[in-house]
Amino acid sequence: MPEENRFVKTVLVNDLNEPMEVAVANDGRVFFTERSGNLSVYNTRTKAHQLVHRFDVPTKQGHGVQGITLDPNFATNHWLYVYYSPQFEKDPFYNLSRFVVKDDNTLDLASEKVLFTVPSLAEPGSHHGGSLAFDKEGNLYLSTGDHTNPFPSNGYAPIDARPDHLGADARATAANTNDLRGKILRVRPQPDGTYTIPEGNLFPKGTAQTRPEIYTMGLRNPYRIALNPKSSVLYWGEIGPDAGKDSTLGPRGYDEFNQAKKAGNFGWPLFIGNSQPYAANDFATNVIGPRFDPNDPINNSPKSNGLQHLPPVNPAMIWYPYGVSKEFPELGQGGRSAMAGEFYTYDKNSASKTKFPEYYDGALFIFDWMRNWVMAVRIDKNDNYVRTEPFMAGNGDFRRPIDQAFGKDGVMYMLEYGSVYGADNDDARLVKIEYNTGNRAPTVKANVVDSVALAIHNSRSYLTSDGQNAPMAHEAVGQAPLRVKFSGRGTDLDDDDRIVSYEWLFDGKTVGAKQPNATYTYTKPGVYKAILRATDQAGLVGADTIMVKVGNAKPEVAITTPDNKSFYWENKPFTYAVNVTDKEDGKIDPKRIKVYSEYSAQPRSIPTGAAQQGHQDLASIGNGSIGKTLMASSDCKACHTIDKPSVGPTFLAVADRYKGQAGSVERLAKKIIEGGGGSWSKDHLMSAHPQIPAQDAQEMVKYIFSLTDARKQKVMPLQGSLTLNEHKPEDARGQYTLVASYTDKGDKVVGPVTSTEVVALRNAKVKTINADSYVGFSRFGNRLGAGNHKSYFLLKGIDMTTIKSLTYDYSSLNKDGDIEVRLDSYAGPVVSRAPYKATGSWQTNNQVTGTLDKAFTGRHDVYVVVMKRDKPNEGIIQLNSIQFNQN
Template sequence: MTFRILKTSLAAGALAGAVALTSGWKAITPQAMPVWPVPADTTNRPDENRFTKVLLSNDLNEPMELAVAPDGRVFFVERAGKFYMYDPVQKKTRLLYDFPVKAVDKYLNGLLGMTIDPNFSKNQFLYFFYTIQEAGQTRQRIARFRMNADNTLDVASEKAIIEFPIDLEVSAHTGGSMAWDARGNLFISTGDNTVPFESSGYAPIDTREGRLTFDAQRSAGNPNDLRGKILRIHPEADGSYTIPEGNLFPKGMAGTRPEIYVMGCRNPYRISVDPATGYVYWGEIGPDAGTDGKQGPRGYDEINQAKKPGNYGWPYFVGDSKPYHAYDFATKQIGELFDAGAPVNRSPFNTGMTNLPPAQKAMIWYPYNKSDEFPQLGVGGRCAMGGPVYHFDPALKSSVKLPAYYDKALFVYDWMRNWVFAVRLDAQQNYQSMEAFMPASGDFRRPVDLEVGPDGAFYMLEYGSVYGIDNEDARLVRIEFNAGNRAPVAKISAKDTIGLAPFQVAFDGSGSRDFDKGDQLTYAWQFEGGKVGSTEASPTYTFKKNGIYKVRLKVSDPHGKSNTDTLTIRVGNTMPEVAIKVADNSTFFTPAQMPLSYTVSVNDREDKVIDPKRVKVVMNYIPKVGNEPIVGHQQLSGSFSLGKSLIAGSDCKACHQIAAKSVGPAFVDVAKKYREDKTATAKLANKIIVGGGGVWGEHAMSAHPQLSREEATEMVKYVLSLADQPVENRIAPKGTLVLKEHVGKEQRGRYVLTATYTDKGTVYPLTRTDALILRPNRVLGSEADVIHNLDRQGKRLGSIHHESYFVLKNIDLKGIDELTYRYSSQNRDATLNVHLDSPTGPVISSFAYSATGSWDKYVEASTSVQAPAGRHDLYFVFDKPQPPNQHLFSLEWIDFHRKGAGTVSEVKAK
């Protein structure tokens, strides 16, 4: 999800498109194709713990594409122009050359792709796809260079193989991937170079005068243009190229380019060619519409397969050739649906022939929402990538090659959703099934390229967590498979890790484990220094001197495999004690202004005199955001905001940060912009769901139709709350405060009083914090911490039966002697008992209520409560043993108050 951002694009021009690939317009003779067996049963799937991601190079900046040489050297490029080589012998990464590319603004063009020649071992040729600007014209160039014997790039050897102009003002859809077939033909992917942001997420076919860059018919739908295509050429030794037989259009055909193998692409960002069949695979990042509309279908990303040349439909079709309507952007008139069997390009910007080859369907297609055809692909942002077909070689001597289980599987991945899938094809090479690859342990960080190395392992470039910036987690990794003995997993635990000398610690290594059955583990503990201090599984050790110790446990199996874990032990200090005490109730505040008398006490075993400067006491009032309750004597955590939790679990963080700009605006900036807009919550919630743009620049925000209106609203509430982050209001360690910030506001906020002390720490300082959180004395039914045999129904609780109960945890009832319920009950009289600490604990309140006559008729009724000392979990248990005893009650809220003080409603009325 994003607030006005580039959909799910990688290099804003680098990622964003939609295309399809399956069969072609005219037949050619394919390479000799073996008959594949049906894929192995998934019951034979290797254990996921046999796969390991090995970090080869990190601290990258927008990595794009990689290629692995036969000798194991890994070459890769960054969008800004840097060309690197990872040396597997020295295990180091070297910068070989910094291309003077045209990396327009922060997201567009640059050094987009690279590949190595199929005969690299002999000719040392490499190919690069990059943006140049000469004589006032911007072009995409595919050029060949030679590597020198000393692992340097021979810059003077450059041969420009093929070039084509682009419209520079379009910050989207560049393609940039390259791949080879077994005949030495080079495939090149190019994007449609079209502005996608002013067609409401549907087909960009704006043919008005002056709208050239808003019409993909001039590029992807134009047989005489190299953009929005997959090209196929044969590079020659002198740096020129020839056209292989069997491309989509024969050489010399009027209104066409013979280099075109596939047309009708939006942005085929990553492509691959199966060396055994010659079939082409790629992913298309689709358009942004979140729902079907009058202009045509919602957006879909696609995984495509071209068994032969063909037209894959964009901008007239998407997904499985779902047609768009012809649309007049001037009059807003809807025309006829385009015909997949005979599409016609009538755009005045079309320089090629008018009648196009028939459109081909995608092999796999999926929207933002759950796909009916491919539900396992999930929901959310989309950025499909086409990966390699893996061929298992039993003769390859490699300890890291993927297993035979994945033989003939096509691997595809999604930059936004961070998954990799293995796609199974049948004997005719048609889609059969798919399964997630490393779903539990992959921890993929926006995979942007995936290749099979000569050792049979996977090599992956991970772009990093946030789009368009220098990510700390951008990296090159190798994914290895271990078919033999696996290393054990070491695990240390200890109850106490901080204390005074002599400090005795009981260590426990029994949590260590081995994945190979029957392996007996041995243990080697190092407590101080490098000597082994114990070989027991769970030893006890006494540290006699003050200091910080890194205890190390090495666990070994009988076959020589080992693993280590460490635990820090701090000797010479103990944690300080910090406590906040209040004279009155420590759970609730009331609707009216109220005084709060408090005292902060600090004790430290080592600090005989407490320095008041080291005691920090802060009071803040935080408006409640979301529906998640905060109760009890606990520290604030991220669970305070449902909206924050929803954002954390979405694709928002790919394009937004809290305070820093990425491809989308910082959330803080969004909050400040809409601070005074009373319609912002509903307006932005709608934009999250349906997508849109026009506020923060040229990059559009993708749709999120999988979100409910309530979820989108909570996300917006959290973002807007960032404009009013609480300031640090330091106060004295003892005093009386008047709580008044909540008066006149919605009674859902929290007062948070925190006290922190950092001791002097002669060896190391320790910090302890205590927090007091005061909530409104009116508690909504939906804010129950635990429910049993009942349902949350908006802000209420319902579907309540005999022995149903709900729980409010860690409640202080000091000063509370009355509970007021707002409830309805159609035709059941029953009793609601409040028990302490369990459903059968002591009863401190009993409410024998009468039916109200209708579920829609809510009344308020009060009953007494006996306040115990201290804090307790309150169990509200419904009791009606005799039938009918179903559907007893609907609870809107409970007020906790003193008799005579009035309920929240009565106080507000005054």
């Protein structure tokens, strides 16, 4: 298998607005559409990007410019096909049109030939499909969605026959043999702009109550299609319904990757997945009938004008739910949006040095928009499915792929939609992915290091969890003369290659030491780039840059206190004073110092570790909680943002509506798991997430609620006492934060510089489930199971000032032992030991206190180790919490 890290991804065009489909000409031009109306081209030879044409299209309810493809003879006839929705007066529709591309890469609008139109709906406008492709015989395929509202059916079969429920019955479209929607259509374009019907479509021309253009029917939203260039077998990704579990109405929702070796019916809305049947459902009476028969599916909807007896149903090639698939576990879990890309054909005669390797010859590349992965599907010579392999797993940095095609150069060109659905994303882009078969340049990382040097130039000093200085600064700021120590490291990715030399370029002309570590003194004010270059045996160079700003010292901001900087205790205020010094400003204007405090019951960060406190930029405060971490790894961010409109409500809007309501955490957690709709929009259904445990879903809701806590910020004096009385007994993760910042007056060269100091106080009683890490213990929901001999918890960066003892809440079935505390290392000396006795039951708790053997100050990593030296010593103790005491 080819080396994954030899694939190189390059952004060609950035900041697109909902990109849709891409088509690559043999001459290197890459055409692509944006739903908002743009048809653009990128020339891979000239690297020029230009607008071909902007279509005047409606964009409500998902309409706009969708698919694009090039005629097989594009090099000579310059024909380009577009599927788009023109402006409409009454009922929306789509045109499948052919245009001529002129020599200046613009459209000849007078050349438009409308092959046919496809009706749409203004309300709702769901499921548009719109993918275009040619087979080797010159037949043109178009995918169309079912244009059906999924809300009344709650993610099951949308078969609502009631006449006043428009767009709620997919039997009127996808299962209607006399309708073009919910299909993949196949026609043979003619030179005059008309089309003929090729042999082998689902219904012969002239068959009553059918449309001869239909190749496959029974489709929900076949968003992207692909054709095997060798066999003309059709493949597509099918975006499925949202039900999170099986019920009396039928099976849970599945996405599908489908294959049609010949024309056929693929079941929707009567079947899903591997032909799993739904039940007949009378929406007027709520009477649930028998399951549909895949051998004789019947469409008796009054909204259909097609045949009642439909062709037998074909099962999906690949089908998968929200949770882990039993049949296809490699597809993962989470949200679903299945899409087919394109087959790769290896050309051994191609001179391209960056073409994909022969290993991928004949592979179909598929992707899931929600899960953000790309995979290669393997089929045999008869188009039988063999397996699915991950592609660029872990290093693709995909931004929600939405289409993909190969150029004649063997390079993959991909459209990435960007982070959030329904938004004009900054990271929506056209990229290329190449395979580097040759030597690769080294990767280089440079840093500013050494706390003494950092103190000299007044930049920030960073501490690791054990209190030692760490090379974390990527910028140096200070007055002239400024002496800076640099360090660097280079890595060569090629096994048969190595780095042969380093060099530093300090001020645009001065070359420093011929090694990765160097020291340089800047004597004049200015903004400089310190560049570390590494050269390998083949002469390829990698580089990294450090910004050095000379002329303005960074202000020093300090929050001083005789109190502890990690914890709060009941009925004990936090006494503080803010001190600021700045070499250039001299006497500090108190009005320029900003001090504020806030309390959060579910903080964006737990105040453990020096990296989360001390001197830092305001933007770095709050770098993660359990809920935030879970949210970041979920698909929620595809449809929701904190404060910008998208397909779903903003998190701030959710918090404003529900925070403080009794049972809202549990209710919204259930909504996350089960999905649903109607609370915010009639046009979008929230996906179910049955794979998320209830406890995790509640943590996600708590994180959402915490986002409004910033509105509770209080302006504080430069010195005084912070009253710590906002927390509640149940706020196990509650946090008080005190922030002080100062922006100096700056100078003409460097400009203003800001420094910030942060003190974050957590409850002195720490639940062990909230420890930074634990070894030898297992998590069970919201608690930890019993640990073995030498199991431990780690709490990072704890201020031990004023701490004299620790009290443990524990239970132990039948084993006595000791609880030890070690600082800064698991192998460090024991500074406290508390013997404990068995409680006789895991449900019976007791408390024991261990005293520190001396007074400690400053921040330390606290290792709490459980010990029982004689055997048996497994499952010895369950620790529930640790209380830090000042007495």
